[in-house]
Amino acid sequence: MNNKILRSYFILIIAPLFFSCRGAVKDENQKNASVSAVTAGQKYIIDTKESVVTWEGSMLFGFDEQHIGYVYMSNGGLFIEKDQLVGGAVEIDMRTIEYKDKETKNSPVHHLKSPDFFDVEKFPISTFVITGVESVVNQNLKVTGKLTIKGVTNTITFPAKMEVKDGIVTANGKVMIDRTKWGIRYRSGKFYENLADQTVSDDIDLLMKIVAKK
Structure with missing residues (x-):
């Protein structure tokens, strides 16, 4: 198993702008919380075929080896009022995590x-x-919201860019989070000593492309 992974970069950035679930969700309360948070504006449905979260990662000292992959959204929604983003929610199906190079990176996935x-x-x-x-x-926007991973919720703020044209919303964003705040401590230098070059970076960059339609 190749442990040279991660500064896990999850393209949630814009995922933050939607809600949904491609498969059965075990925690329905989590889903209901996402839905109830959206209250104003015209709803635009996320096009799951054109929207994607791209992630990139590496070991803290493994600068020579990059890891690139994707994770996908299910149904999501952005709420627009007078061509301005006023709300939204999204659910990311973590079971869809994959590497760009599927043939050689299966074990790390x-x-x-x-x-x-x-x-x-x-x-x-x-x-x-x-x-x-x-x-x-x-x-250009500054978006703030609550990101929940592994049942842990934290508030994040990130820059995003959005355009509304011909009934289609396109949005892109980027954010960096500290994975340990969501309880992901594997080989973190904050919690484990003497890891040397096996230390995994705590930083996660989330890159995102979102397309939503009425």
Whole structure:
């Protein structure tokens, strides 16, 4: 099993703007919380075929080896009022985690899905619910919301860019989080000593492309 993974980068950035679930969700209360948070504006449904969360990762000292992959959304929603984002929620199906190079990176994917990292059998869905949106300049936004991974919820804020044209919303965003705040401590230098070059970075960059339609 290749442990040279992770600064896990999960393209949730914009995922934060939707809600949904591709498979059966074990915790219905989590889903209901996402739905109830959205109250205003015209709803745009996320196009799951055109939207994707891309992640990139590496060992803390493994600069020479990059890891790139994807994780996918199910049904999600963005709420738009007068061409401005006013809310939204999203559910990310963690069971869909995959590497770009599927043939040679299969074992690391199994590890990412294990209890060491995202424990997808127990926590198949991660969610993001928007709690605030601030217009910065032109199409640039500052989005704040609650990100839930492995049953742990923290507030995050990140920059995003959004455009509404011909009934289609396109959004892109990027955020970096500290995975240990969500209880993912595998080979973290904060909790384990003498890891040397086996230390896994705590930072996770989330990159995202979202397309939503009426």
